Structures are given as C-alpha cells and as structure tokens.
Amino acid sequence: MDPRGLPHVTPPAIRLFNTMTMQKELLQPAIPGEVGVYVCGPTVYSYIHIGNARTFTSFDVVVRYLRHRGLKVRYVRNFTDVDDKIIKAAAETGEAPVELAARYVEIFREDTRALHLLEPDFSPRVSDHLPEIIAIIQKLVDKGHAYASQGDVYFSVSSDADYAKLSKRNLDELCVGERVQPGEQKREPLDFALWKAAKPGEPAWESPWGPGRPGWHIECSAMSAKYLGETFDIHGGALDLIFPHHENEIAQSESANGVTFARYWMHCGFLDLEGAKMSKSLGNVVRLRDALTKVDPEALRFFFLATHYRHPLSFSDKALADAETRMEYFYETLRKVDERISGKDFGKGPLHGEPQRFFTEFESAMDDDFNTAGGLGALSGLFGMMNELTDKPPVKDKALVGRTLQALREDVRRVSGVLGLFEDAPDAWLLRRRERAVRERGIDVAEVERLLGERTAARAAKDFAAADRVRGELKQQGVEIMDTPAGTTWKVAPLQG
Numbered sequence: 001m002d003p004r005g006l007p008h009v010t011p012p013a014i015r016l017f018n019t020m021t022m023q024k025e026l027l028q029p030a031i032p033g034e035v036g037v038y039v040c041g042p043t044v045y046s047y048i049h050i051g052n053a054r055t056f057t058s059f060d061v062v063v064r065y066l067r068h069r070g071l072k073v074r075y076v077r078n079f080t081d082v083d084d085k086i087i088k089a090a091a092e093t094g095e096a097p098v099e100l101a102a103r104y105v106e107i108f109r110e111d112t113r114a115l116h117l118l119e120p121d122f123s124p125r126v127s128d129h130l131p132e133i134i135a136i137i138q139k140l141v142d143k144g145h146a147y148a149s150q151g152d153v154y155f156s157v158s159s160d161a162d163y164a165k166l167s168k169r170n171l172d173e174l175c176v177g178e179r180v181q182p183g184e185q186k187r188e189p190l191d192f193a194l195w196k197a198a199k200p201g202e203p204a205w206e207s208p209w210g211p212g213r214p215g216w217h218i219e220c221s222a223m224s225a226k227y228l229g230e231t232f233d234i235h236g237g238a239l240d241l242i243f244p245h246h247e248n249e250i251a252q253s254e255s256a257n258g259v260t261f262a263r264y265w266m267h268c269g270f271l272d273l274e275g276a277k278m279s280k281s282l283g284n285v286v287r288l289r290d291a292l293t294k295v296d297p298e299a300l301r302f303f304f305l306a307t308h309y310r311h312p313l314s315f316s317d318k319a320l321a322d323a324e325t326r327m328e329y330f331y332e333t334l335r336k337v338d339e340r341i342s343g344k345d346f347g348k349g350p351l352h353g354e355p356q357r358f359f360t361e362f363e364s365a366m367d368d369d370f371n372t373a374g375g376l377g378a379l380s381g382l383f384g385m386m387n388e389l390t391d392k393p394p395v396k397d398k399a400l401v402g403r404t405l406q407a408l409r410e411d412v413r414r415v416s417g418v419l420g421l422f423e424d425a426p427d428a429w430l431l432r433r434r435e436r437a438v439r440e441r442g443i444d445v446a447e448v449e450r451l452l453g454e455r456t457a458a459r460a461a462k463d464f465a466a467a468d469r470v471r472g473e474l475k476q477q478g479v480e481i482m483d484t485p486a487g488t489t490w491k492v493a494p495l496q497g
Contacts, residue, residue, distance in 0.1 A: 012069040012070065012071070012367065013026065013367055014026070014027040014065075014066070014069065014366075014367050015027065015367065015368055015369055016234075016264060016266060016369050016370065017266070017310060017369050018264045018265055018266075019166060019242065019265040019266065019267050020165070020166055020264070020265045024368075024369055025264065027233075027264065029071070029233050030231060030232070030233060030263065033070070033071060033072060034071065034072045034073075034074070035066050035071050035072070035073050035074070035233045035234065036073075036074045036076075036228035036229065036232035036233045036234070037059070037062070037063055037066075037073060037074070037075045037076065037232075037233065037234045037235075037236065038076045038077075038078075038220070038224045038227075038228055038232060038234070038235050038236070038262070039055075039056070039059045039075075039076070039077045039120075039235075039236040039237060040077075040078065040220060040236070040237040040238075040241055040245065040246075041056075041077040041078045041079050041080065041123070042079065042080065042104075042108055043080040043083050043085055043086065044079055044080065044081055044086065044100075044101045044102075044104035044105050044108060045083065045085040045086040045088075045089040045090075045100065045101070045104060046085075046089060046104065047104070047107060047111070047287040047288065047289050048108060048111065048287070048288050049285045049286055049287050049288060050271060050286050050287070050288050050291050050300075050315060051238070051270065051271040052238075052288070053111075053112070053115060053288040053291075053300075053304070054268060054271050054304045054313060055236075055237065055238045055268040056077070056112060056115075056117060057115060057117065057301055057304045057305070057420075058268045058304065058305075058309035058370075058372075059077075059236045059266075059268070060116075060117045060118055060420065061305065061309075061370065061372060061418065061419060061420065062234075062236070062266070062309075062370050063075045063118065063120075064118065064417065064418050064419075064420065065366050065370060065418050068414075068417060068418050069363075069367075073121075074121055074122075074227070074228060075118075075120040075121045075122075076120055076121065076122045076123075076124065076223070076224065076227045076228060077120040077122075077123060078123065078124050078125070078126070078219065078220060078223050079101075079105055079108075079123060079124070079125045079126070080126055080216070080219060081098070081101035081102070081105065081125045081126050081127050082097075082101075082126040082127055082203065082213050082214060082219075083126075083216060086100060086101050087202055087203070091201075097202075097203050098127060098203065101125075101127075105125075107289075111288050111289050111292065112288075114292055114297040115288075115292075115297050115300065115301050115420075116297065116298070116301060116420035116421075116423060117420070118420075121227075122227045124223045124226070124227065126214060126219045126223075129219070129222055129223055129226065130205045130214070132222040132223065132225070132226050133214045133218055133219060133222040134195075134205075134207050134208070135222070136218065136221055136222050136225070136252070136253075136256050137153055137194045137195055137207075137214075137218060138208060139256045139257075140155065140194065140252060140255060140256050141153065143255065143256065144156075144159060145159045145160065145252070145255040145256070146194055146252075147187070148209045149185035149186065149187075150185045150197065151185075151197025151198070151209055151210045151211075151212060152185050152186070152193060152195060152196055152197050152209075152212070153193070153194045153195035153209055154185070154186040154187070154191040154192065154193055154194060155191060155192050155193075155194055155248070155251060155252050155255075156187070156188070156191055157171075157188060157190040157191055157192070157251065158188060158190075159255065160251045160254075160255055162250075162251075162254070163190075163247070163251050164243075164247055165250070166242060166243075166246055166247050166250055166265060167242050167243040167246075167247050169243060169247075171190070174190060192215065192217060192244065192248055193215035194214070194215050194217075194218045194252065195207060195209055195212050195213070195214060195215060195218075196212050196213055196214070196215060197209075197210060197211070197212045198210070198211040198212045198213070216245065217244070217245055217248035217249055217252065218252060220245075220249050221249050221252050221253040221256070221261075224249075224253075224261075224262075225253070225257070230253070230257040230259050230261075231257075231259050231260050231261065231262075231263065232262060232263070233262070233263050233264060234262065234263070234264045234265075234266060235249075235261070235262035235264070235265050235266070236265075236266040236267070236268070237266075237267060237268070238267060238268050238270070239267045239268065239269060239270055240270070241267070242267060246265065249261065250262075266309075267310070268309050268310070269308075269309065269310050269311050269312045269313065270312050270313075271312070271313045271314075271315055272312055272313065272314045272315065273285075273286060273314075273315050286315065291320075294317075294320065295320040295321075295323070295324055296324055296327065296429075296432070296433060296436070298327055298421055298422075298423075298424070298429070299320065299323040299324035299326075299327045300320065300323070301419075301420060301421060302323045302326060302327055302376075302421060303319060303320060303323035305372040305373070305376065305419060305421075306323065306372070306373055306376055307373055308369075308371055308372065308373050308374075309370060309372065310369070321494070321495065324433070325494050327421075327429075327433075328430070328433055328491070329383070330383060330421075330422060331422070331424075331426045331429045331430050331433075332426070332430065333383050333386050333387055333390075334409070334412065334422065334426040335426035335427060335430065336386075336387075336390045336391075336484070337386050337390060337405050337408070337409055338409070338426060339484070339485065339486055340390055340402070340405055341402055341405050341406050341409065344402060346398075346399045346400075346402035346403045346406065347399055347403070348403075349399065349400065349403060350400065350403075351400070351403055351404045351407055352389070352394075352395055352400050352401065352404040353385065353394075353404070355382070355385060355404050355407050355408050355411070356407070356411075358378050358379065358381050358382035358385070358408075358411065359378075359382075359411045359414065359415070361377075361378035361381070362375045362378040362379060362382075362415060364378075365377070365378060366418070372419065375415075375418075375419070376419075379412075379415060382408055382411060382412070385404075385408060386405060386408050386409075389401050389404060389405055389408075390405070430491070433491075434490075434491055434492055437491075437492035438492060441478050441492055443477060443478060443479065443492060447477075448474065448477070448479055448490060451470050451473060451474055452470075452474075452481070452488060452490065454466075454470050455467045455470040455471065455481070455488075456488065458470065474490070475493070478492055478493050478495075479491075479492060479493065480492070480493040
C-alpha cells in the first residue's frame, strides 16, 4: 500500500540519469503512479535564448512521456520575477521592475507556445510567494543554519556537512579566490544571501529582518515545497544551474526540513554556438524569438530533440536548414498517407510487416533516459515503411496495405503527443513552409503557376519534351515539381551545399 492506503501501482520501467549519483536509475516515485517535477524557469528580464528553449523543450518531453506511460504528473516551472537583473533592466527602460517582469512573462509564454510547449500545472512567481519564502528563511535562522546581518540574511555553508554533494566540488578549492564583496555582510566567503536588505529605488517587502527582497536560490525551495512537498521526485534544469543554484537549493531545503529535497536530478546539456557555450554573459546569444523568424517552430523543436538532452548540441544555420528539410519529408509522407487512407474502410484483418515494432522501439528508447534521438531513429523506420507502402507496395492486397498505413498513422499520432511534433495538418504545414521559402528566395509564385499551366497543357498534348523543359526551367528557379495521384504540386527545393 502507498502512504495514502491505496493499492500499489506497477510503474513503467523508466530509467533516468541522476546527476546526484552520476548513474542511471529506475524511476520509482515516492507515491506509486504519481510524479512531482520541478524545473527552474526563466528570470524574466529579457527574451529567452535558444539554449533556454532547448532545456524547457527537453523537460516538456519528459513530462509528456511520463504522462504517456500512465503516470500522473504534477509539473511546476517557476518564473523568477524578483532579481538583480530585472531591477537593472527596468532602470534602463524606465519601467517598474514588476511591470517589466510581467511583460516578459507574457513574451515567454507566446514564444514557447510556438514551440508547442505545454503549460505547467503551476507557474509560480517569486512576487506571489513572499510569505512562503520568509517562512523558510525564518526556519533556517531558528535552526542555526542562517544568520541576520544588518538587514541581510545569509545561509551558513559551514553548517551543512553535506554541502556540494550534487556538484562534487571541494569546499577548500571553492574558497580559493572567493571574497566577501563590498556591501555584503556575510561571515564566510561561501555563505549566500537568503534575504537582501532594501536599497533605494528597489522593490521591497516587509520581513522580520527589515524591508528587503529574497535572494535568488531561496525561491525554488519555497515554491517547490508549496506545490510538491518537502520531498519530491524530479528536479530539472540546465547544467550551469548545478552550482551554485541547485547546490544551494539542496542545502537550504534539507537544512530547513530535515528530509531529502529531490530524489532525482536531471540536467540538460549546453547548446553551443560556433564552438562556445551560449550565454548572455559571453554575448553570443541567439534569441528564441529571432530564431523563430528564420526556421519553422516544429523544425527547431525537432533540432532540439534529435540529440539526447544530456549531450551538447551545436547550433548553426545549416543544422536548422537540415532539420526543416527533415520535417518537410515527414509532413510530405503524412500528406501522401492521409490521401491514401482518409475516409476509407479497409476492414479488419492482418497487417503487413509487423508495423507495431516501430512504436515498441520508440518506447524502448524513451524508457532509457528519455532518449529522443533513439526514438526519432525508430520513427525514421516507421516513415520509411509508410513511404514504401504508398510508393512501391511490396504486396498487391490494397486492403492489407490500407490497414497497415492506418495503424502506422495512428502510431504517428501517439508519438506526436509525446514529442510535440506532427501536430499540424500536413497541407497547412507544407503551405507555410513553402510560403516562407518563397519569401526568402524571392520566387515569383505567379510565374511558377504560369509555367505549371504550360507543363500541364504540354503533358495533355503528349509533348513530353516541352513538359521536361518546363520542369528544368522551374528547377533552375529553385522549384521542385511533384506529380501525385491528387494532381501536380510544387515546393521550394532545398539549397545545395
């Protein structure tokens, strides 16, 4: 029986890499059948970059897959809307910090909706959770793990014997080069702020230590406890949050509550731009909003998922173009299949070639640390079979082929719910893709249609040489013709090189 007296639920055999133990472990939720997930969200002072977007997309798929496997997921991703960076950005724009943060919250939601990210169950903001934050700071002070100093409150790192157990860093080495900065009132260089005394012109709230605002790390401890409990299952974020952010979350949460904070830690690898880790501090940032003007959102999502979430990912224009070409192939295949099976009844009976194996392979890959790259590999086999059945069926039984295509198409829909891909109608996606390519390449659509009309007339007159000349002329303009059972259509050919 579980802690509530309910029968145990047999969980799926999902293994994930736990940063705390540095090995893959079987996911065993504290409450069988239910999983609590907390992901560190954005600090809303500017547009997010594509490195952030990769992290949020990766955990979007984690949540989708856990639900696909029958688990009840409680997903929390916060907004940091009280922070030094927000105060600085607001001073530059002349806005109130809370107004600037609220504006970027809505921008974040708009951009991530384009990427097909699901809304979390809870999206708490720091500014709405000051009572919870103050309460956990008070608990740390009462237990001797934190101390007040001239309006500030600091966590005493030396009070936590397990500090740095996530990052595996040596405290003596961490102390080398650390200094108490001007304006800080802490006792030791590694101590970190839980509460910052108010400064002129900054937002402030009342507290037992005087007016001020919370430090960065304490917010996640307070909000995760409110929505998931003092111990929950999965805590996620990017690699660069391991130290100090996640390390400090662990220290303050476990010191306050006396129980394990998070049972599994998952971290997403860096996204590289021209060989360097993408970060705002380095100035080599590609904003998600800018990227979405150059590439289809689903193609960008496919680009993220084609590499395992823990592995580094290199960003380039060519990589995006390749991802968009691949998505075009998928949607063209789905268009052909839908034309073949839409509205038709092929009856009940056997299927050709064990088509279910592809979905089984997909789930097997995803069960192994949410391996989307392996899952997409299985999907390539599925699409290959669909193309074979539509273009060159290996059997003559049309009903057998139709039933098999229907089964494969249904599996694509199931995969779509996990990966957040293939959610559009194929014709609509392909038209959007063509319209953007036409604009980028400066193709005259009216001229293309005129030439297609000439080709149609030439074919009707059986003047195939003239029809081939038109095809060649269109090819020189970057237009590729496709003759299908439903008629002739065209697309913008991929750039070579």
